[in-house]
Amino acid sequence: LHKPVTGLACDSSQVRIVICDVPDKPGNAGRLFSLLANKGLSVDMIIQSYARSSNNTNDIAFTIDKTDLPKFNEVVGELKNELNPSNFHIDEDIAKVSIVGAGMIDRPGIAAKMFETLAQLEINIKMISTSEIKISCLVEKAHAKEAVAALCSVFELDGAAVADVKG
């Protein structure tokens, strides 16, 4: 039986940016990421959850390298004009902790096990994003080390299986 989880990654080099209340109509996601791309801003995660029916807007969250924050600040004015968001949130206190494995698909308990492990340590999960081979949680930087140790233990991974990107 293959182990479903074979690796763990921790990335403390990113910041999360949320653009709030973007009108939920065609064109706005394209506009936002074209602006960022034209600035040469490389984006890691992009998360857009669902549109509020109350005012037909959606929030778009993404992460960039923290060294790119000055570059991002240069496009804030343009983003405001183009998208007219209600608000911006910039969260620098994030560490992206991910479990990785080819065997995770159709194994319902894996995500639950990761979240429960963090819960037992009272570590709040700020953001979640998944693919077939990866489940990523954003936690506060102060909890990253403890999260990594606990997940290694729970998923029976040794130190060699951990990829660590310092902030």
Place this chain on the structure above:
Amino acid sequence: LHKPVTGLACDSSQVRIVICDVPDKPGNAGRLFSLLANKGLSVDMIIQSYARSSNNTNDIAFTIDKTDLPKFNEVVGELKNELNPSNFHIDEDIAKVSIVGAGMIDRPGIAAKMFETLAQLEINIKMISTSEIKISCLVEKAHAKEAVAALCSVFELDGAAVADVKG
């Protein structure tokens, strides 16, 4: 120069469920996905964006196979008791359109190009989730075929590169 995008997938077999206003404290993500796992519910995407500071809650969205909707409906009562959400949204009109490629990381324009392609066809992007090798957008089922054709053209993919999961 390697092509950054080498494949495209379209999956019309899923439904999106959003649990709104889950208290943003440790334990709730674990509780939710343990409940689903214990019911044998396989989850594809999980998306949790960011917590509203106004009432300290977060919305958790996920997708399941539409044939599992009856099974999900059996746990709704329990979910309400455990998490006390303000609302549930079930959206059956989704097709998950994804571009895939090993070369996408650190290529800022790729996501923008995907979103702009959909925008030009007036196709609204309901949800976005990414990993290093995959960018997924949820669109209405009626637009899936058109989205696939346009993305194949823009990223120069032939039919063989498309994986299609019928709903």
